[in-house]
Amino acid sequence: MINKIKQYVGIMPAIFVIGFFMFIPILIIVTYSLLEANPYGGVNWNLTTEAYTKILYERDLFDEISFNSAYLVIIFRSIWIALITVILCLVAGFPVAYYIAIQPPSRRNFLILLITVPFWTNLLIRTYSWILVLRDTGLVNNSLQVFGITDTPVKLLYTEGAIALGLIYTYIPFMILPIYASLERLDVKLIEASRDLYATRWITLRKIILPLSMPGIVAGSILVFIPALGAFIAPELLGGGQKLMLGSLVQLQFSSARNWPFGSALAVIILIVVMLALMLYARNAHKNNSEGTIH
Amino acid sequence: MAVAVSVRNVKKTYHGSPSIDALKNISFDIHHNEFFTLLGPSGCGKTTLLRLIAGFEDLTAGKLHLFEQNISHLPPEKRPVNTVFQHYALFPHMTIIENVAFGLRRLGKTENEANTAAEKMLELVHLDDFATRMPKQLSGGQQQRVALARALAPQPKVLLLDEPLSALDLKLRQNMRLELKRLQRETGITFVFVTHDQEEALAMSDRIAVMSAGKVQQIAKPDEIYETPANRFVADFIGDANFYDASIVKSENDVTTYQIGNGVHLKGPLRPNMPDNAKVTLFVRPEKISIINFSTLELVSGEIKDIVYLGSSTDYQIELNSSLSIVVRNENQQNGLAIAKPGDKVSLRIDPTSIRILESENS
Numbered sequence: 001m002i003n004k005i006k007q008y009v010g011i012m013p014a015i016f017v018i019g020f021f022m023f024i025p026i027l028i029i030v031t032y033s034l035l036e037a038n039p040y041g042g043v044n045w046n047l048t049t050e051a052y053t054k055i056l057y058e059r060d061l062f063d064e065i066s067f068n069s070a071y072l073v074i075i076f077r078s079i080w081i082a083l084i085t086v087i088l089c090l091v092a093g094f095p096v097a098y099y100i101a102i103q104p105p106s107r108r109n110f111l112i113l114l115i116t117v118p119f120w121t122n123l124l125i126r127t128y129s130w131i132l133v134l135r136d137t138g139l140v141n142n143s144l145q146v147f148g149i150t151d152t153p154v155k156l157l158y159t160e161g162a163i164a165l166g167l168i169y170t171y172i173p174f175m176i177l178p179i180y181a182s183l184e185r186l187d188v189k190l191i192e193a194s195r196d197l198y199a200t201r202w203i204t205l206r207k208i209i210l211p212l213s214m215p216g217i218v219a220g221s222i223l224v225f226i227p228a229l230g231a232f233i234a235p236e237l238l239g240g241g242q243k244l245m246l247g248s249l250v251q252l253q254f255s256s257a258r259n260w261p262f263g264s265a266l267a268v269i270i271l272i273v274v275m276l277a278l279m280l281y282a283r284n285a286h287k288n289n290s291e292g293t294i295h
Numbered sequence: 296m297a298v299a300v301s302v303r304n305v306k307k308t309y310h311g312s313p314s315i316d317a318l319k320n321i322s323f324d325i326h327h328n329e330f331f332t333l334l335g336p337s338g339c340g341k342t343t344l345l346r347l348i349a350g351f352e353d354l355t356a357g358k359l360h361l362f363e364q365n366i367s368h369l370p371p372e373k374r375p376v377n378t379v380f381q382h383y384a385l386f387p388h389m390t391i392i393e394n395v396a397f398g399l400r401r402l403g404k405t406e407n408e409a410n411t412a413a414e415k416m417l418e419l420v421h422l423d424d425f426a427t428r429m430p431k432q433l434s435g436g437q438q439q440r441v442a443l444a445r446a447l448a449p450q451p452k453v454l455l456l457d458e459p460l461s462a463l464d465l466k467l468r469q470n471m472r473l474e475l476k477r478l479q480r481e482t483g484i485t486f487v488f489v490t491h492d493q494e495e496a497l498a499m500s501d502r503i504a505v506m507s508a509g510k511v512q513q514i515a516k517p518d519e520i521y522e523t524p525a526n527r528f529v530a531d532f533i534g535d536a537n538f539y540d541a542s543i544v545k546s547e548n549d550v551t552t553y554q555i556g557n558g559v560h561l562k563g564p565l566r567p568n569m570p571d572n573a574k575v576t577l578f579v580r581p582e583k584i585s586i587i588n589f590s591t592l593e594l595v596s597g598e599i600k601d602i603v604y605l606g607s608s609t610d611y612q613i614e615l616n617s618s619l620s621i622v623v624r625n626e627n628q629q630n631g632l633a634i635a636k637p638g639d640k641v642s643l644r645i646d647p648t649s650i651r652i653l654e655s656e657n658s
C-alpha cells in the first residue's frame with residue numbers, strides 16, 4: 001500500500017509536466033478552434049466548425065460558400081518544404097554523422113561540440129545573417145559578380161529555396177545527433193564482416209550501415225520535420241512573407257487577422273500531421289524491437 | 296604441396312604514440328588443405344596477421360600471396376578468403392539464412408541459388424531448423440556455428456578463424472573442436488586458426504606456428520612442437536617443463552653427463568659440435584620422469600616437498616638440493632592413491648633420450 005502511494009508520488013512530477021505543458025495547452029487550442037471568432041480578438045463562446053470550414057471554403061458577401069484552395073496550398077507547401085528540409089538534412093547530415101562516428105573517441109566529442117556551436121547564438125540573429133549572405137548585394141551575389149559568373153544579381157532571398165536553406169541550417173543538428181548516436185553504437189566488426197563477404201563499400205553502406213542506423217535516421221527525420229513544419233522565423237525572414245507557410249499563417253491569425261479559432265484550427269492541423277508522422281515512427285520502432293525479442 | 300598462403304617478410308607497424316611493431320619480418324607458407332594454427336600469448340600479433348590476410352589492415356612491408364596470386368594490396372571484398380570473427384559479428388537485422396546467403400549474393404548468385412546453398416551450409420552445421428530466426432534468438436554456440444556457415448558458404452580458398460571458440464564454455468568448446476576438424480576435412484578448405492590455448496592448438500592442428508612478440512618462434516607439427524621445441528620460449532609456452540642451466544661433465548657413447556647444480560648430475564643426449572664445458576639449457580617434461588623407491592644407485596634423488604592433485608594425474612615437487620627442485624607428473628592409478636607423501640625420500644628415473652638441449656639463451 002505504502003509502496004503504491006510512493007509509486008504515485010514518484011510519477012507525480014511527470015504527470016504534472018505532461019498535463020501542464022502538453023495536455024492543457026492542446027485542450028485550449030482544440031476548444032478555441034471550435035468557437036466563434038471575435039472580430040476584436042479572442043473568442044465568443046458559441047460552438048461552431050466555422051474555423052475548419054474556412055480551411056477549405058470561403059464565404060462570400062452573400063453568405064454562399066465556395067471551394068478555396070489558398071490555405072490548402074499553404075498547408076501542402078509547408079509539408080512539402082518540411083519534407084525537402086528533412087531529405088536534404090538527411091543527405092547532408094548522414095555523411096557528417098558517419099565521419100564523426102569513425103573518428104577516434106577523443107575527437108568525436110570535440111566535433112559533436114562543434115555541431116552545437118550554432119545554438120550558442122540567438123536564432124533570429126543567425127537568420128538575419130543569412131539575409132546578408134543571400135540578398136542581391138550580399139556575399140554570394142557580390143562574389144558571383146566579382147568572379148564574372150553573372151552580370152546581374154541572382155534572386156536568392158525571398159524564395160522557397162531560401163526558406164529551405166534557412167530551415168536546413170536551423171535543424172540539421174537535430175538530424176546529425178541521433179544518426180551519430182546510432183552509428184556510434186554500430187559494431188565495426190559488422191562492417192568488416194560485410195567487406196569480408198565480398199560486399200563493396202557502397203553495398204556495405206546500403207545493406208549494413210543504413211539499415212542499422214535506421215532508428216537514428218527516423219528519429220532525426222521526425223525531430224527535423226516537426227519544427228520545420230511549424231517554423232516561423234526562417235519562412236518569415238528568408239521567405240519575406242511572400243511564400244506563406246503554416247507558421248506565419250498561424251501567427252497572422254492571432255495578430256492582425258484577429259481570427260483565433262482559425263489560428264487554432266490550423267495548429268490542430270499541424271498537430272494531426274505531426275501525430276501521423278509519429279505513428280509511422282512508432283510502427284517502425286515497434287517492428288525493430290520485435291525483431292530483437294525471442295518469440 | 297600447393298601453397299595456400301605465402302607470407303613473405305611481412306611487417307606491420309601501428310603508427311601512433313608510441314608506434315607498435317606488431318609483426319617483425321615474418322615469412323612462412325601455409326599449405327593447401329591444412330589446418331594451420333597461430334599460437335602465442337596475448338599481444339604477440341596473431342590477430343594482426345589474420346587481419347592482414349583478410350585485408351582489414353594494410354601491410355607495412357612484405358608480400359602476401361594466395362595460391363600464387365599477389366593479394367598484398369587487394370581490398371577485403373576482392374580476396375577469396377572469409378573470416379569467422381571472435382564474437383561472430385552476425386548481421387543483427389538479417390535472419391540466419393540471410394546471414395549465410397549474404398556472401399553468395401554478393402558473388403552474384405540469384406536469391407534462389409544463394410538460399411539453396413545457404414540451407415546446405417546450415418545443414419552441415421546442424422542448424423537447418425533455425426533458418427528464419429534472428430541472430431539474437433540463438434545461443435552463443437549456435438551463433439558460432441552460423442558464423443562458421445556464413446564464412447564457409449561462399450567456399451573461400453582459405454578460412455580465417457580468430458579465437459572462434461573463446462567465448463564458449465568448456466564442454467561446448469570441446470565439441471566444437473571436433474566439429475571444426477570435421478568441417479575442415481569435409482570441405483577441404485585451408486583453415487588458419489588463431490588461439491592462445493595450447494591444448495586447442497595441439498588437439499586440432501596439422502601444423503602450429505608459435506609466435507611471440509611479433510615473431511614466429513617455430514612452425515612444426517603438434518608433436519614436434521611439444522617434443523622438440525626450437526627454443527626455451529616454445530618449450531615454456533607449450534606444456535610444462537623443468538629447465539636447468541647445465542655444464543658438460545663428460546661424454547661417452549652418445550650419452551653426456553651434465554651437471555645441473557651442486558652435486559646433481561643428469562644423463563642426456565650428446566649435442567653435436569659442442570665444445571667441452573659449454574653452457575647449455577636442459578629441459579625435461581614432468582611426465583617423462585618416474586618416481587621410484589629411494590636408492591643410492593640412482594643418479595638423481597630428492598625429497599618430496601609438495602603434491603598437487605590434478606585429477607587424472609598428480610604433480611610432485613621434489614627438492615634435489617637446497618637450490619634445485621624438479622616437478623614430476625605421475626598418472627593416477629586405478630585406486631587413485633598418491634604413490635608418495637611429502638617428506639618421502641625418493642629417487643627419479645630419467646631416460647637420457649627424454650632430456651632436451653636448448654640453445655643457451657636467445658628468444
Ligand SMILES: Nc1ncnc2c1ncn2[C@@H]1O[C@H](COP(=O)(O)OP(=O)(O)OP(=O)(O)O)[C@@H](O)[C@H]1O
Nearest residue numbers: 309315317335336337338339340341342343344491
Ligand atoms: N588497431 C591497433 N592500433 C594500435 N595497436 C594495435 C592495434 N591492434 C593491435 N595492436 C597492437 O599490436 C600488438 C599485436 O596485437 P594483436 O591483436 O595482433 O595480438 P593477439 O596476438 O591477437 O593478442 P590476443 O591473444 O590478446 O588477441 C599488440 O601490442 C596490440 O596492442
Ligand SMILES: [Mg+2]
Nearest residue numbers: 341342343457
Ligand atoms: Mg587476437
